[in-house]
Amino acid sequence: MGQAAKVLQLFKTLHRTRQQVFKNDTRALEAARIKINEEFKSNKNETSSKKIEELIKIGSDVELLLRTSVIQGIHTDHNTLRCSGGSLSCLQGSTKEQRAQLLAEQDSDEKSGVSLMGTPLIGS
Numbered sequence: 001m002g003q004a005a006k007v008l009q010l011f012k013t014l015h016r017t018r019q020q021v022f023k024n025d026t027r028a029l030e031a032a033r034i035k036i037n038e039e040f041k042s043n044k045n046e047t048s049s050k051k052i053e054e055l056i057k058i059g060s061d062v063e064l065l066l067r068t069s070v071i072q073g074i075h076t077d078h079n080t081l082r083c084s085g086g087s088l089s090c091l092q093g094s095t096k097e098q099r100a101q102l103l104a105e106q107d108s109d110e111k112s113g114v115s116l117m118g119t120p121l122i123g124s
Helices: 003-021 026-042 049-069 096-112
Strands: 072-077 080-084
Touching: 003 026, 003 049
Parallel strands: none
Antiparallel strands: 072 080
């Protein structure tokens, strides 16, 4: 497969993954759409085959991380958190302390201010 076809395939795959991972979260969907489009647009004039392959690798890694590592938590009541997405699944049957630890880790990541794509985290 040629490089142009690989780039187009990656672009489409990232957008499909974005739609799955951030489904029902319009802010995250829009922010991810903008970021993906900006990244591809900023590199559209790249001519170096080596650099294009590096960018394809980075994009593929981001897609994998989005698909396997991003979870979304929804408070359903005071002591219940429903999670979706990612390989961590839902922590079903987890204790209040385990859920609190997950939220603390997420909060710690947010305080770093950087997402997997190198931009400020979406949300809060």
